[in-house]
Amino acid sequence: MITLHDYDLSAEGYAVRLFLALLGQDYSLVPVEYYPAREHEGEAFRALNPLASLPVLVEGDLVLTEVAGILTYLAARHGGADWYPAGDAAQLGRIGDGLALAARLAASAGAVRLADGMMLPLDGAAARAEAKRLLRVIDEHLWFGEAAGNDWLCPGPRPSIADIACFPHIVLAEEGDIPLIDYPAIRRWLDRVRRLPGFVVMPGVFGA
Amino acid sequence: MSGAGYQPVASSRDLVARHVFQACLSGQEIALWRADDGTVNAWENRCPHRGVRLSLGVNLGDRLMCRYHGWRYESGSGACSHIPAHPEGPIPATLCARRFLVAEAGGLVFVALGDDAATMPALPEDTIPLRALPVSRPAEAVAAALVEAGLAAAAPLHFIETQDGASIHLLIQPATDRTCVVHGLAETTAGALPLQRHMARLMESRRRAWEARP
Ligand code: FES
Numbered sequence: 001m002i003t004l005h006d007y008d009l010s011a012e013g014y015a016v017r018l019f020l021a022l023l024g025q026d027y028s029l030v031p032v033e034y035y036p037a038r039e040h041e042g043e044a045f046r047a048l049n050p051l052a053s054l055p056v057l058v059e060g061d062l063v064l065t066e067v068a069g070i071l072t073y074l075a076a077r078h079g080g081a082d083w084y085p086a087g088d089a090a091q092l093g094r095i096g097d098g099l100a101l102a103a104r105l106a107a108s109a110g111a112v113r114l115a116d117g118m119m120l121p122l123d124g125a126a127a128r129a130e131a132k133r134l135l136r137v138i139d140e141h142l143w144f145g146e147a148a149g150n151d152w153l154c155p156g157p158r159p160s161i162a163d164i165a166c167f168p169h170i171v172l173a174e175e176g177d178i179p180l181i182d183y184p185a186i187r188r189w190l191d192r193v194r195r196l197p198g199f200v201v202m203p204g205v206f207g208a
Numbered sequence: 209m210s211g212a213g214y215q216p217v218a219s220s221r222d223l224v225a226r227h228v229f230q231a232c233l234s235g236q237e238i239a240l241w242r243a244d245d246g247t248v249n250a251w252e253n254r255c256p257h258r259g260v261r262l263s264l265g266v267n268l269g270d271r272l273m274c275r276y277h278g279w280r281y282e283s284g285s286g287a288c289s290h291i292p293a294h295p296e297g298p299i300p301a302t303l304c305a306r307r308f309l310v311a312e313a314g315g316l317v318f319v320a321l322g323d324d325a326a327t328m329p330a331l332p333e334d335t336i337p338l339r340a341l342p343v344s345r346p347a348e349a350v351a352a353a354l355v356e357a358g359l360a361a362a363a364p365l366h367f368i369e370t371q372d373g374a375s376i377h378l379l380i381q382p383a384t385d386r387t388c389v390v391h392g393l394a395e396t397t398a399g400a401l402p403l404q405r406h407m408a409r410l411m412e413s414r415r416r417a418w419e420a421r422p
Binding site: 184191206208 | 218222224226229230231232264339389400405
């Protein structure tokens with residue numbers, strides 16, 4: 001049985017919940033109050049994850065603490081060839097790039113949203129500028145993807161975990177005062193993700 | 209800002225099925241959406257009920273549904289035709305999304321904010337759209353930079369240059385008073401993609417220079 005330690009307003013946690021929903025995978029949820037209780041910084045939680053970060057996924061003896069690791073594991077273990085193209089080295093490389101891109105989004109757009117919502121210290125201007133730089137690159141990538149008949153971050157007929165990892169930070173960016181009006185190809189891609197069968201929402205995210 | 213005539217706000221292929229495109233023209237936010245029958249609607253991006261952005265809404269194919277309380281507005285007329293909280297109640301005829309004049313030409317979508325007899329820019333017949341580039345500089349500053357770079361001006365916000373043997377039209381959309389979007393059309397019959405990529409790189413490097421200026 002999969003157990004997910006998570007906070008319902010966490011964008012990273014949402015990436016994992018969304019992917020579990022798309023896979024149709026059952027799991028049990030252990031809510032951890034990130035704010036205001038800061039439960040993730042308590043001794044009990046640190047025993048599970050010394051990084052004191054969310055989400056944490058546990059299955060049997062396996063404990064995973066980063067979205068990239070969690071999504072990769074779930075795709076390979078429960079996603080089949082649709083979600084884990086085991087024999088396709090180039091596609092796995094692209095997916096790895098996409099997961100790293102999600103981490104950059106988390107550190108910029110995601111950090112601004114958290115800092116705004118939870119009164120954390122942050123150089124908001126620098127983080128917004130970095131988010132804008134990333135969103136411009138992603139929008140251009142998706143625009144040329146559309147021109148070539150590709151709907152997703154990595155070429156191919158199906159979305160990958162790169163889409164799932166990037167989606168929460170982008171769809172929630174406006175909560176951090178990062179408007180999406182300048183990224184029309186991204187806004188169309190958000191619609192496509194929302195229409196995936198099994199899609200679930202979180203506070204601040206609409207369905208299709 | 210009436211009297212400015214038709215100004216570009218999107219490319220035709222931006223308006224994909226069941227999508228609501230968000231644009232801003234001279235500070236006016238616009239929700240742009242194509243109905244299933246092809247009709248393009250350009251409405252003030254503001255629900256008449258409580259002012260929520262219509263670009264957050266759902267394109268139902270023949271109506272747009274506001275995300276907040278589900279009021280629905282008809283393609284074409286903009287008339288409100290359904291209020292979920294009062295499904296049987298009469299709806300005043302004045303309850304209507306605010307519409308702007310909209311027209312498609314040369315692969316671009318144009319909106320006129322004033323309701324005077326708006327004029328269309330003169331455009332060639334066979335063109336392919338380039339990727340539009342949002343720039344964090346005012347339209348006038350970008351126009352001045354293009355003049356400085358030696359491009360021919362067909363109108364104050366319309367420039368023509370030749371790249372890779374193709375004639376390129378650049379049309380500047382004033383978005384806010386600090387930002388603009390540069391739309392591009394290329395007159396070419398050759399493969400579109402290499403030219404689109406070339407222009408994307410060129411415009412991106414121009415944008416870096418424009419935005420680096422004080
Ligand atoms: S604000 Fe649009 S329906 Fe209420």
